[in-house]
Amino acid sequence: MYVAVKGGEAAINEAHKLLAEERRGDKAVPELSTTQIDEQLSLAVDRVMTEGSLFDRKLAALAIKQARGDLIEAIFLIRAYRTTLPRFGSSIPVDTAEMGIRRRISATFKDIPGGQILGPTFDYTHRLLDFKLAAEEGSDSEAPHVGNADLSATDALLDDAMPRVVDLLGHEGLIEEERPAEDDAEVGDLTREPMSFPVDRDIRLQNLARGDEGFLLALGYSTQRGYGRSHPFAGEIRLGEVAVEFIPEDLGFPIEIGELTLTECQMVNQFKGSAEAPPQFTRGYGLSFGHCERKVIAMALVDRALKGRALGEAVEGPAQDEEFVMEHSDNIQATGFVEHLKLPHYVDFQSELELVRKMRRKATDMSAESADDEIVEAAE
């Protein structure tokens, strides 16, 4: 427990001034703009939006700047900001089958309708530092070759239809079906109601979607290493833009209020039959704002691991333990509790100090007594 402390106002003000100075860094170096962060550190922006649970690129860029690049601090700022705004309602569930594809790959099928689209990926790069990026700073000679030149009539375009790969398996009944619930209006929201276990899939997916990427990455990895193995294949990963439809109460009909960038991962996992159902693949799902590929793959692994109980699998690894995963996935809750340790605990610590002194006195007295006993015994 920590207790309120008074005083230190002047020191705190000075500390905040120093923080602002450190944030700005050397004034001989041009200041970073939030637009630059949005455009050039876009994957950091994507992570802050996903785990901050708020799609707004400009706000996320501002939070990153204010937090000096500390992404968890930036996520904290975004979470705090969202509590100041009213909620107008909920969107119609987005349809990722209708995504304007920028990247779409399948690790399960080589030939898929619409094709495999690599898009902007680090995959197949050599992971060698590119010193040209440092040497040519400011010259902008590294402008992407695809450029913004006008489209010529001969440029190939993507196919219109980009069906989800798992839906193709679904047609043959080879994979467990994902059917909508009877009433879509009854969607759990952990920002409104505290979680109580066991939780439904909606709460689980919301929790994982805003969960810490590092935590989910480690848990997903643990399932691959044997702590709740589920033999995963990335059935499909897709990135692109999806229109968000919303029905304003005062209009009563749906309008598209904008487009969001989303990343989706459909994991295809090992099959199991039962008395009622023939063997079929099972699945895990990952979805994020922006381009958060590592996150959605990890999320899909953990989503599948957490299905274990419903599928009658033994809970052997941490990733299969719903309460463990969901109670520790939120990096703002986690950082709050872990980092509060640095706040004044003076009174609390004083009482512990008293206690340990008392115990030591007792221990000394006792050993003195037993030492006396030994002398007496020896004398006898």
Add this chain to the structure above:
Amino acid sequence: MNMSNHIASSSGNQTEANSGETQNSARSAWMSILAKSNPDELVRAWERLDDKPNWRWLRKPETGLVMVRGRAGGTGSAFNLGEMTVTRCAVVTEGGEGAPGFTGQGYLAGRDRKHAELAALFDALLQDTSRRPALENTLLKPLEDELAGKRRKASAKSAATKVDFFTLVRGED
């Protein structure tokens, strides 16, 4: 969802344009275009407008949140993915010479109040059947073309990264 609201009912009284499925779907389509378009284009279109109507706020621009939902596995039960910022407002235009005005609404992603204001104003103007044909040509069509052009450009860039993987047989047959 509760559809009864004073704004909807009042605009319904002003004009028949708000009633009927087809009217709603036409309005839904142009509101979507206005929401997704580059706000600078709307500023220019407003500046170009010769006969700007008199108008007043029904609801000043307000920024809030819409919870974005997805579906488990893309097709399953709905879940809350996270929120997005949304700005909305409502305006009433004056028809002039006793003619009824129109209620226009702006609902769009982000926090751009000017964008919401212009979207609401054009929504009102587009409900005016005497203005609509002109605006469809001078405003909606170019905006739609620009959005489609952007999509095509993105599509071409991605299509260039389309890959044909082929599997190699390893070892002896």
